[in-house]
Amino acid sequence: MKTITDFPRPITEIPDFGIVMPDGCRLSARVWMPTDAENDPVPVILEHLPYRKRDGTTARDSLTHPYFAGHGYACIRVDMRGNGDSEGLMEDEYSQQEWQDACDVIAWAASQPWCNGNVGMMGISWGGFNSLQVAAMRPPALKAIITLCSTDDRYADDIHYKGGLLLNENMGWGATMLSYSSRPPDPALVGDKWREMWLQRLENEPFLPATWLEHQTRDAYWKRGSVCEDFSAIEAATLAVGGWGDAYKNTVSRIVAGITNAPAKGIVGPWIHKYPHFAVPHPAIGFLQEALRWWDRWLKGIDTGVENDPAMRLYVMDSVPPRDWYAERPGRWIAEKQWPSAIPHQRLPFGDALTSQEALPATVSSPQDTGMASGEYCAIWLGPEMPGNQRDDDAKSLCFDMQVDTAMEIVGAPVVTLKMAADRPAAMVAVRLCDVGPDGASTRITYGVLNLTHPDGHEHPKAIVPGEQMDVTLQLDDIAYRIPPGHRLRVAISSSYWPLVWPSPETVTLTVHGGELSLPLRNSSGNVAEWTFEEPESATPWRTEILRKSANSRLVERDEATGTVSLVIEDDFGEVRDLDHGLVHGEIARERWSIDPGDPLSAHGKTHWTQTYRRDDWAVRIETFTTMSSTRDSFRIAGQIVAFESEQQVFERRFDREIPRNFV
Numbered sequence: 001m002k003t004i005t006d007f008p009r010p011i012t013e014i015p016d017f018g019i020v021m022p023d024g025c026r027l028s029a030r031v032w033m034p035t036d037a038e039n040d041p042v043p044v045i046l047e048h049l050p051y052r053k054r055d056g057t058t059a060r061d062s063l064t065h066p067y068f069a070g071h072g073y074a075c076i077r078v079d080m081r082g083n084g085d086s087e088g089l090m091e092d093e094y095s096q097q098e099w100q101d102a103c104d105v106i107a108w109a110a111s112q113p114w115c116n117g118n119v120g121m122m123g124i125s126w127g128g129f130n131s132l133q134v135a136a137m138r139p140p141a142l143k144a145i146i147t148l149c150s151t152d153d154r155y156a157d158d159i160h161y162k163g164g165l166l167l168n169e170n171m172g173w174g175a176t177m178l179s180y181s182s183r184p185p186d187p188a189l190v191g192d193k194w195r196e197m198w199l200q201r202l203e204n205e206p207f208l209p210a211t212w213l214e215h216q217t218r219d220a221y222w223k224r225g226s227v228c229e230d231f232s233a234i235e236a237a238t239l240a241v242g243g244w245g246d247a248y249k250n251t252v253s254r255i256v257a258g259i260t261n262a263p264a265k266g267i268v269g270p271w272i273h274k275y276p277h278f279a280v281p282h283p284a285i286g287f288l289q290e291a292l293r294w295w296d297r298w299l300k301g302i303d304t305g306v307e308n309d310p311a312m313r314l315y316v317m318d319s320v321p322p323r324d325w326y327a328e329r330p331g332r333w334i335a336e337k338q339w340p341s342a343i344p345h346q347r348l349p350f351g352d353a354l355t356s357q358e359a360l361p362a363t364v365s366s367p368q369d370t371g372m373a374s375g376e377y378c379a380i381w382l383g384p385e386m387p388g389n390q391r392d393d394d395a396k397s398l399c400f401d402m403q404v405d406t407a408m409e410i411v412g413a414p415v416v417t418l419k420m421a422a423d424r425p426a427a428m429v430a431v432r433l434c435d436v437g438p439d440g441a442s443t444r445i446t447y448g449v450l451n452l453t454h455p456d457g458h459e460h461p462k463a464i465v466p467g468e469q470m471d472v473t474l475q476l477d478d479i480a481y482r483i484p485p486g487h488r489l490r491v492a493i494s495s496s497y498w499p500l501v502w503p504s505p506e507t508v509t510l511t512v513h514g515g516e517l518s519l520p521l522r523n524s525s526g527n528v529a530e531w532t533f534e535e536p537e538s539a540t541p542w543r544t545e546i547l548r549k550s551a552n553s554r555l556v557e558r559d560e561a562t563g564t565v566s567l568v569i570e571d572d573f574g575e576v577r578d579l580d581h582g583l584v585h586g587e588i589a590r591e592r593w594s595i596d597p598g599d600p601l602s603a604h605g606k607t608h609w610t611q612t613y614r615r616d617d618w619a620v621r622i623e624t625f626t627t628m629s630s631t632r633d634s635f636r637i638a639g640q641i642v643a644f645e646s647e648q649q650v651f652e653r654r655f656d657r658e659i660p661r662n663f664v
Contacts, residue, residue: 001063001278001536007070009034015581016085016189019078021104028053028085028189029105032065033074037114043299044074044109044119048102048134049127050083050090050177054186055578055585060275063538067288070539073295074114078105082201085185089204092211093126093177094133094154094225102130103139110141117141118299121236122291124148124275125248132255133225136233144237144298146291149248149273152231152258155222155458157250159378160212163474164451164458165428166502166664168593169247169377171605171637174209175626176589179609181205182622182641188581188615198620199651202643207655209626210637216662218458231258237298238264239291243271243279244317245326245386247378250413250478256311256339263298266312266339268480270329273380277536280382281326283315286534310335313531316409316480319435319487322443324375324384324554333531334411334480334522343412349516354400354491364398364495365509367597369565371430371497372556373444381571381589383552390434390442390492397492398512401436408483412520414446416491418472419513425463426663427452427508430497431474433517435481436488445483448476449497453663461663469513482524491517496600499567499593503600505632505661543579548586550574564602566594575612586612604629620645635659 014031021027030053034042045068051057057077065075081101082090091097106119119141121131128150135145151157159169182205184198215221223229240255242248252266267290271279276287296302317331336343351360373393376385416431432447453461455470464470483489495508550573557566568591575586588610596602604627611622621644628637636658643651 001284001538003540004067004537005540009036009070009072011035011066011069013066019105019108021101025081025088026086027081027101027105028079030061030077031074032069033114034069034072037074041114041116042072042074043295044076044115045295046076046078046102046105046109046119046121047123047127048078048080048105048121048130049123050080051126051180052084052183053077053079054084054189055583056084056180058578059542060278062540062542063278064275064288066539067537068292068295071292074109076105076109083181085189087197089201090181090206092206092208094129098130099134099137102134103137106139106141118143120144120146120295120299122146125150125273129225132227132234135236135238136227136230138233138235142236144294146239146241146294147255148241148275149243149246151248151251152226152228152254154226155218157248159247161216162501163449164454164461165449166213166216167377168499168502168605170212171209171626171628172591172607174212175607175609175624175639177208178205178626178639178641179589179611179622179624182624182643183611184613184620186583187618188583202641202651202653205641207639207657209639210655210657210659213635213637213659216664217461228254228258232261234259235262237262237294239294240264240266241276241287242268243273244268244315244479245270245272245281245379247273253312253339253478263307265306265309268312268478269315270317270331272385273378277538282328284536286536288537289534310337310531311339312336312341314411314480316411316482318482319443319484321437321441322387322389324386324388326386331482332527332529333533335530341412343520343522345518346521347516347518348402350400350491350512350514354402354517356398356400358398361511361513362398363509363511364493365507366396366494366496368496368498368503368595368600368603369597370396370494371500372565372567374497374500377500381552383571384554387444390432390444391440393432393494394434394442394490394492397432397494400491402489404483404487404489405485407485407524408489408519409522409524410445410483410519411480411522413478414476414520415518416448416474416476416515417518418515419469420472420515421467421469421511421513422452422464423466423509424504424506425466426504426506427464427495427510428497428501428504429472429474429510430494431476432492433476434490434492435483436490438486442490445481446477446479448474449501450474451664463663498595498603499605502630502664503595503603505600505630507598507600544576545579546574546576547584548572548575563596563598564594565597566592568592582615584614601631619647621647630661634661
């Protein structure tokens with residue numbers, strides 16, 4: 001990535017710019033803007049997050065916001081209420097207060113003498129979510145957004161539930177937020193009141209994984225903030241960006257198809273949950289230049305031609321051997337002028353085009369540890385988080401294969417329909433589409449999971465009639481992938497998928513009577529790229545001293561005495577000192593997901609996060625813990641916060657909830 005230091009306009013940075021809300025709550029913002037903005041007003045770009053501008057997102061902020069500011073924008077990176085160096089308390093993710101604060105910041109910014117009255121909003125993940133949600137509120141000054149790795153459907157396509165099944169990431173990310181929201185403000189910015197603010201946060205911090213677990217169907221809680229409920233509310237020009245290695249890949253196609261009251265374009269690359277100018281796997285792209293084209297058109301009125309860009313620009317990944325981490329994915333960019341596209345679907349029936357070693361009807365009762373090669377639901381931490389060789393999981397699944405004689409370019413969402421039965425009143429099915437090489441190595445192309453008690457949508461589950469045949473449809477995740485001749489295309493069906501999703505309460509046998517795969521196959525343009533992006537650029541990276549290097553590990557342990565299989569994860573984010581203001585921050589996350597392959601009720605998850613902060617003679621440490629287990633009828637989820645100042649414990653709080661299972 002090329003570092004740019006000479007910009008068209010010199011900039012000024014303000015590390016703690018106070019923006020006071022109508023109720024008197026002071027939000028802390030880091031601001032970059034041209035030094036002459038009052039004489040030559042500029043548009044504003046807002047990013048509104050709970051992840052701490054002082055240290056949490058500083059690395060990416062340093063690359064991004066000074067770059068935009070140097071090209072004539074005022075960038076405002078706000079710590080949300082109750083986080084970082086802002087006052088107040090956070091209630092939940094995507095609260096009405098969060099959105100109203102963003103609207104108030106937008107109105108305040110548009111009225112400043114250094115602003116031309118036009119505002120854009122952007123962000124990845126949380127910031128991508130609330131960019132869409134705030135756009136749906138239509139604040140008058142908000143003219144454009146760029147949403148990355150986000151969702152339009154909080155129930156069906158976030159970290160909580162997938163296909164009506166409970167994602168273990170619900171607890172995993174809930175544990176992350178328990179740790180993140182327990183961090184103190186920086187005394188260097190807020191002064192002596194830092195301790196009072198910190199303890200107030202700790203006393204009032206919500207236990208989010210339990211809150212989310214209380215809503216196991218697509219109820220009003222999830223519909224609120226899901227912009228797919230009314231795409232027509234969005235009138236801001238919307239650029240949606242995602243990655244095939246990310247959990248939120250499906251959102252881009254729905255946004256581009258769904259938003260009709262404003263321009264909407266989509267870009268999906270090979271990336272995990274990162275901004276595309278520094279994302280992996282490579283190739284990264286000149287995202288900041290692409291973003292400037294978007295901002296310049298909709299916030300400055302400059303004709304940059306973005307209206308004429310293809311509706312979707314997609315990276316078609318070539319076949320590669322399976323690995324749990326890729327530095328690069330070979331492939332090429334394609335361009336679809338319209339979306340939804342006219343890409344035709346080829347129907348491949350089971351027992352005909354796709355064959356199995358077992359005659360239909362065929363049964364499968366997968367061991368509970370099927371899915372150990374699934375990788376992280378949302379790959380984000382730059383460790384071995386991607387789905388590895390699927391060979392072991394395939395051996396525990398019912399597989400249907402087809403020899404590939406001519407290259408197949410899959411672009412879109414494959415759909416699997418099944419005629420099947422289950423022998424228990426609650427059951428699930430997981431379907432993986434795999435690319436099997438000549439050596440038998442199996443690469444997961446895409447996948448889907450479904451709670452079979454949700455036959456008519458995710459609002460009103462009902463018990464399965466054991467043995468009764470059901471017609472089941474699974475739309476797998478969007479993908480763009482090229483399978484070469486000489487490989488096999490495989491559909492693998494399993495009755496469990498741990499540790500990605502929580503298991504059914506009983507061991508289940510599924511009987512597959514028939515089905516088909518509907519595959520979106522694009523006419524290949526060979527190796528010719530249909531679109532080219534500029535090479536990535538950025539502003540000067542964050543200046544730090546590394547005191548402890550980062551390291552990531554992901555191990556599968558098998559206890560031969562008990563039969564328990566555990567996935568053990570440790571993400572040590574290292575410890576760094578900010579060379580500008582001296583704050584030292586260290587962070588370690590640990591997870592363990594255990595199960596007996598023969599007993600779904602043995603499923604157990606636990607996490608432990610450590611946060612440390614210090615400067616001179618000031619030091620704090622926060623330890624947070626969560627655990628989860630279940631019986632046939634309920635979930636048990638617990639948590640703990642322990643906080644230390646100068647190694648003296650100053651706070652402890654425990655959470656313990658039992659929540660009934662609702663067909664999950």
